[in-house]
Amino acid sequence: MSRKVKKKFANTIFNLYGILVYAFLYIPVIVMVAFSFNDSVNNTVWKGFTTEWYGKLMRDGEIWEVLGTTVLIAVFSTVVAVVLGTVGAVGMSRVKFPGKKIISTLLYVPIIIPEIVLAVATLLVIKKAGMGLGMLAMTLGNVTLILPYVFITVKSRLAGMDTSIEEASLDLGANRLYTFLHVTLPNIMPGVVSGGFMAFTLAFGDLVIVSFLANATSVTLPMKVYSQLKRGIRPEINALSTVILICFLVIIGSYKLAGIILEASRKKKLEEEIEREKEKDSKPGMA
Amino acid sequence: MKIIANADYVKRKKKSRLSQVFMCAPLTVWVVALILLPLLYLLFMSFMTKGPMGTVKYIFSVESYIRILEPEYFNVVKKSVFIAAISTLACVLVGYPMAYFIASKKKISGTLMLMMMLPFWTCALVTIYSFVIMFSNSGLVNTFLMKLGIIHEPISLLYNNFSVAVGMVYELLPFAVMPMYSSIEKMDKSLIEASKDLGAGPVRTFLQVTLPLTKPGIFAAVILTFIPCIGYYMITDMLGGGTTMLIGNVIYNQFTSARDWPFGAALSCILAAVILILMYVYTKFGGDLDDLGA
Numbered sequence: 173m174s175r176k177v178k179k180k181f182a183n184t185i186f187n188l189y190g191i192l193v194y195a196f197l198y199i200p201v202i203v204m205v206a207f208s209f210n211d212s213v214n215n216t217v218w219k220g221f222t223t224e225w226y227g228k229l230m231r232d233g234e235i236w237e238v239l240g241t242t243v244l245i246a247v248f249s250t251v252v253a254v255v256l257g258t259v260g261a262v263g264m265s266r267v268k269f270p271g272k273k274i275i276s277t278l279l280y281v282p283i284i285i286p287e288i289v290l291a292v293a294t295l296l297v298i299k300k301a302g303m304g305l306g307m308l309a310m311t312l313g314n315v316t317l318i319l320p321y322v323f324i325t326v327k328s329r330l331a332g333m334d335t336s337i338e339e340a341s342l343d344l345g346a347n348r349l350y351t352f353l354h355v356t357l358p359n360i361m362p363g364v365v366s367g368g369f370m371a372f373t374l375a376f377g378d379l380v381i382v383s384f385l386a387n388a389t390s391v392t393l394p395m396k397v398y399s400q401l402k403r404g405i406r407p408e409i410n411a412l413s414t415v416i417l418i419c420f421l422v423i424i425g426s427y428k429l430a431g432i433i434l435e436a437s438r439k440k441k442l443e444e445e446i447e448r449e450k451e452k453d454s455k456p457g458m459a
Numbered sequence: 460m461k462i463i464a465n466a467d468y469v470k471r472k473k474k475s476r477l478s479q480v481f482m483c484a485p486l487t488v489w490v491v492a493l494i495l496l497p498l499l500y501l502l503f504m505s506f507m508t509k510g511p512m513g514t515v516k517y518i519f520s521v522e523s524y525i526r527i528l529e530p531e532y533f534n535v536v537k538k539s540v541f542i543a544a545i546s547t548l549a550c551v552l553v554g555y556p557m558a559y560f561i562a563s564k565k566k567i568s569g570t571l572m573l574m575m576m577l578p579f580w581t582c583a584l585v586t587i588y589s590f591v592i593m594f595s596n597s598g599l600v601n602t603f604l605m606k607l608g609i610i611h612e613p614i615s616l617l618y619n620n621f622s623v624a625v626g627m628v629y630e631l632l633p634f635a636v637m638p639m640y641s642s643i644e645k646m647d648k649s650l651i652e653a654s655k656d657l658g659a660g661p662v663r664t665f666l667q668v669t670l671p672l673t674k675p676g677i678f679a680a681v682i683l684t685f686i687p688c689i690g691y692y693m694i695t696d697m698l699g700g701g702t703t704m705l706i707g708n709v710i711y712n713q714f715t716s717a718r719d720w721p722f723g724a725a726l727s728c729i730l731a732a733v734i735l736i737l738m739y740v741y742t743k744f745g746g747d748l749d750d751l752g753a
Contacts, residue, residue: 190560190571193553193632197578200589200629203599204581207592216592260486267479271487278490281498284682284738286690288707289727292714293497296504296724316493323486324749348478373576377583379693384714397584401697405588413582420580424573 201417208410216404225407229415232408235396239412242392245307245382246375249314253375254368256315257322262356265330283320290317291384298385309385310392317381318371325370329363365427498731505725513718523725532709532726539705542620542695543688546627550635550684551677553628558639558676572640575633587626587697594622594698618700626694631687635680642676643669678741686734706730 211220229235264276282290294313295305303309333356341351357364379394386395397409505523510516526532561571578586593599594616601613616622650672654664692707699705706726713723 186556186560186563189556193557193560194574197575197629197632200586200593201578201581203589203592204585207589216595217597256486256489259482263479263482263486267483269483272483275487275490278494279486281494284686285731285734286686286707288690288692288710289501289731290497292710292723292727293501294493295714296720297493297497297500300500312493316489319489328749348482373579377579379584380690393582394584397582397588398693398696401584401588405585409582409585413585417577417581424580 204410205414205417208407208414210407210410213407214404225411229408229411235408235412238391238393238396241307241390242376242394245310245314245390245392246372249311249318249375250368250372252311253315253319253322253371254364257319257367257371258326258357258360258364259352261323261326261330262352262360265327266335279320279323281320282317287317287378287380291381294381295384304387305385306387306390310382310390313381313385314375314378317378318374321370321374322364322367325363325367326360329360333359501724501731502728504721505728507721507724509719509721513720515720520721523722524729526722527725527729535704535709536706536729539689539707542623542627542705543685545620546624546631546688547635547681547685549624549628550631551639551680554632554635554680555639555677557632558636558643561636561640562643568640568644572637575636578629579633583630584693584697587630587694590622590626590629590698591617617698620699622698623695626698627684627688627691630691630694631684634683634687638679638683639673639676642673642679646672675744678744682734682737682741685737689730 206218208225209221209223210218211222211224212218264272291313294309294316298305298309298312337359338351338355341355342348346354377394378392379398382392383395383398386392393412397405400406400409504515506519506521508516508518508520508522527536561568561575564571595601596613596615598616600616601610604610605613646669650668651664654668655661659667689705690707690710692705692711695705695708710723710726710730713719713726717723
């Protein structure tokens with residue numbers, strides 16, 4: 173066998189492998205979507221097609237309330253984590269103070285210890301502080317869980333940034349806040365967005381932290397699903413999960429699309445500018 | 460004139476000091492109040508005594524730690540480590556070629572990586588529950604295998620170590636692929652060319668060049684899968700059918716039904732200690748903590 177044929181063969185095997193792994197990841201999702209259209213209450217055998225569960229979902233006030241709680245906690249935690257993590261990452265990279273190394277190492281702890289340990293520890297301290305359990309406690313716990321992801325992605329973005337433009341801005345008389353908002357932030361924005369997105373995904377799906385810190389009235393979707401497991405998940409939940417999946421796909425799709433359009437328009441502008449410069453350059457030659 | 464300029468300089472310096480404090484203080488306070496303090500308090504709690512009716516008596520004791528050594532709990536610890544080790548191994552073995560595959564498709568590797576996260580963009584528990592549907596006796600997998608004539612009666616795929624490990628791998632594979640992908644991507648590709656030019660075959664090149672260079676990524680993947688595996692009580696609950704208990708389940712019970720806080724805290728501390736030792740080894744190996752979060 174020639175080397176080229178061999179390489180092609182290896183490539184095909186590799187592609188097949190990739191498809192297989194994606195299949196492993198996607199088949200359970202496809203099953204989930206399929207069973208949201210299944211004409212049977214018990215969610216195990218395929219009986220026939222129906223959209224009944226979507227109708228029931230629309231009329232189910234309780235489920236929407238649960239979803240509302242979940243989204244509220246996830247959004248609020250993400251906002252707090254993004255602000256805290258971004259400002260903190262910029263500060264930590266520019267300022268030296270005693271104990272900085274310890275603080276930045278401690279920030280990795282929520283990633284490296286099991287979620288359940290963090291949940292237990294947070295619960296103990298919140299109880300000790302005399303604070304009640306519920307939405308606020310859940311948000312505090314969630315922020316701690318997702319903060320490191322924002323911090324790390326922003327930090328790695330900062331490492332690749334040219335600090336001299338910040339100094340230039342400060343030298344030209346802009347204050348720290350102005351420099352942060354108009355120079356630093358636009359430069360690290362991709363890191364902030366991807367860190368924030370990761371943070372939201374984790375906060376939205378979190379079960380462990382929130383179930384330790386919840387009270388009777390604050391139930392999130394993962395908690396609700398978990399409580400149904402013993403009797404089997406109801407098809408409405410499948411329908412809701414499908415709706416959530418579509419929402420996520422739409423948001424990500426439009427974000428990607430906006431990025432492509434923005435990039436294209438920027439390219440066009442740049443080309444036009446180059447064109448203009450060229451014209452300017454060629455004019456004196458003509459005269 | 461000079462004095463005025465100097466005063467201006469001092470004023471500006473003071474102002475910048477203030478803004479520096481403003482930038483670092485909130486994060487520092489958060490880390491101390493919600494990471495450091497809780498962990499120290501957890502450690503403290505693990506040395507307390509259990510009181511009647513789920514209360515805590517503030518008397519020093521190591522009773523909780525001794526209880527962990529009782530066979531009932533020690534077996535749980537052993538089993539947890541066993542299942543976590545199997546799941547981690549599977550994640551790395553499946554994930555490494557996948558990371559390589561994604562890194563080799565340079566133009567679309569970002570999209571491919573994002574596509575791995577798709578199962579997280581819904582209710583993750585529901586997708587895990589799909590395995591209950593697929594693995595049941597009359598489920599997809601058994602029906603498929605019987606139609607093909609490979610088996611004649613349904614094999615039990617559900618409620619055993621196998622189904623728990625599959626669930627863990629499903630939940631954690633993206634977190635294993637991520638750090639391995641980033642270390643493969645960072646690797647200097649010319650070294651592979653050099654190895655090939657010097658006459659080494661693909662196997663030897665892989666074992667002696669690629670693998671050593673991507674070792675930090677592999678180790679990061681091991682940490683990122685092994686740690687959650689030990690604590691994910693919901694997966695064992697769903698796919699282990701109540702017969703498989705892991706440390707996570709025991710800790711969860713101490714704070715819900717058993718109401719023995721010091722014992723739950725002691726178990727958590729042991730778990731945290733094991734992880735911190737692992738992390739120490741990881742950084743000694745030349746691992747970068749940042750690879751764990753990106």
